[in-house]
Amino acid sequence: MLQPYIGFNQAVVTKRIDWTENLFSLRVKAPLINYTAGQFVKLAQYDEHQELIRRAYSIVNHPIDHKATGELEFLIVTDPDGLLTPGLHMLVEGDELLVGHEPAGFMTLDEVPEYTRILWLLSTGTAIGPYLAMLNDKSIAQRFDKVVLVNAARFEAELSYQKEIEQLKQHYQERLVYVRIVSRESVSGALSGRIPMLLKSGSLQKAAGVPLESSHSFVYLCGNPNMVRDSSDSLIELGFSKHLRRKPGQFSSENYW
Ligand SMILES: Cc1cc2nc3c(=O)[nH]c(=O)nc-3n(C[C@H](O)[C@H](O)[C@H](O)COP(=O)(O)OP(=O)(O)OC[C@H]3O[C@@H](n4cnc5c(N)ncnc54)[C@H](O)[C@@H]3O)c2cc1C
Ligand SMILES: NC(=O)c1ccc[n+]([C@@H]2O[C@H](COP(=O)([O-])OP(=O)(O)OC[C@H]3O[C@@H](n4cnc5c(N)ncnc54)[C@H](OP(=O)(O)O)[C@@H]3O)[C@@H](O)[C@H]2O)c1
Structure with a gap:
């Protein structure tokens, strides 16, 4: 089980779609959050020094779908030199990650x-x-x-x-x-x-x-x-x-x- 972190919920990958070698979608099961279509949340993982690396990701599914399934969907492109995306890219069904519980953004x-x-x-x-x-x-x-x-x-x-x-x-x-x-x-x-x-x-x-x-x-x-x-x-x-x-x-x- 991933170590908890203030402001983040634990989530489990339920589905992964690979569009290309670098571009993929993750669906994760996470506690319900209140967001508006168009907003983003933070995804996070610990690095090898146990420091939390967090970045913003837009939510692809509508809040109604989130309420019905308990899932959030993200579309991610891997930057091989990036700090977080190579780790996200390795996640498969059943793996854990942290998802921020404070959605943000005005593009709604x-x-x-x-x-x-x-x-x-x-x-x-x-x-x-x-x-x-x-x-x-x-x-x-x-x-x-x-x-x-x-x-x-x-x-x-x-x-x-x-x-x-x-x-x-x-x-x-x-x-x-x-x-x-x-x-x-x-x-x-x-x-x-x-x-x-x-x-x-x-x-x-x-x-x-x-x-x-x-x-x-x-x-x-x-x-x-x-x-x-x-x-x-x-x-x-x-x-x-x-x-x-x-x-x-x-x-x-x-x-x-
Ligand atoms: C409001 C907001 C919403 C975002 N939503 C998404 C999303 O839905 N999907 C997603 O893949 N990323 C999204 N991002 C970008 C994401 O937060 C990270 O910056 C990105 O995944 C790189 O993280 P990293 O730690 O791997 O790379 P870092 O170590 O942070 O280095 C990243 C470098 O890669 C480039 N870069 C960053 N993001 C992208 C990108 N999406 N496409 C092309 N080049 C990029 C930049 O040159 C940047 O300097 C969003 C960012 C913001 C601010
Ligand atoms: N290593 C790899 O094999 C690989 C492959 C793909 C992505 N990546 C990583 O993923 C990141 C994102 O790639 P991405 O393809 O999703 O995003 P991107 O670089 O933003 O490209 C997406 C689209 O935006 C266009 N674009 C780029 N700069 C623009 C500008 N100044 N004005 C208008 N349009 C512009 C691109 O056109 P142009 O083609 O004209 O630039 C392309 O059509 C890259 O930064 C890279 O780190 C790596």
Whole structure:
């Protein structure tokens, strides 16, 4: 049994999915916590000096699923030189880890301004995770005319959760548009390049078949901080402004590092 630590619950891995050699999902059974779709918690393990290494991970499953199953799901990319992910990557069914019991983060549907008719969810790599939790929220169909989900990966194999996204598309029909971007190989049906340039050139909007207008759109940016910075610049050029609680705008972001 793992040594307890203040602020953390003990959890057990119940399922593992390997998308690629470095990209995997873990489902863990943990005591129930109260979170909102889009939020993250900390995962932690002890290192060889018995020091706790903890990092933030977005929760992929919706709170309703967590309440029903007692499980939390995470999508993780291993950095071979990182302190925590190589250890997480070694976990298999039945192994233990620690999960923080204080979810955090403001990238949630509650924070999206009321006027929004078209919601853009732009991600690189593992940052598709929090959007999948949000897309399983019942309020989506009532609140938005359209949701555009975008995931940019280096290679096609790193576009995870394709089956679940297909099911969401079946559920929402033309209300949900999914755009794939693959930057390091040519893939039919996927855009190539990077989100900031694709926004600036209008290629992303064209592929989505949805105009990007600040009057009724809201954009979330999540993942690689350089993508977030450069896409913010592109959006500002397109007439958008950063959303702040004291000064509402049309885009907001969460950096993964
Ligand atoms: C709010 C928030 C939510 C996050 N959610 C997730 C998540 O759902 N899945 C996930 O895999 N990571 C997520 N991260 C990143 C995670 O917290 C760790 O930073 C990451 O797993 C690396 O940890 P490490 O100890 O192995 O590497 P470290 O020893 O901390 O070194 C990490 C280095 O790897 C790079 N890096 C870190 N995270 C990523 C990433 N996700 N993709 C690409 N490069 C990265 C950076 O260059 C960083 O300097 C999130 C971070 C934040 C702040
Ligand atoms: N060792 C390995 O074999 C291996 C393999 C995969 C991942 N990793 C590790 O995992 C980490 C995460 O990799 P990842 O592929 O999930 O995330 P990533 O490096 O953020 O790449 C995901 C997508 O974001 C794009 N991107 C990168 N920088 C950008 C920028 N400044 N603006 C806009 N888009 C940008 C990438 O395009 P580009 O292709 O144009 O950069 C790619 O399409 C890496 O940092 C690495 O440590 C290791």
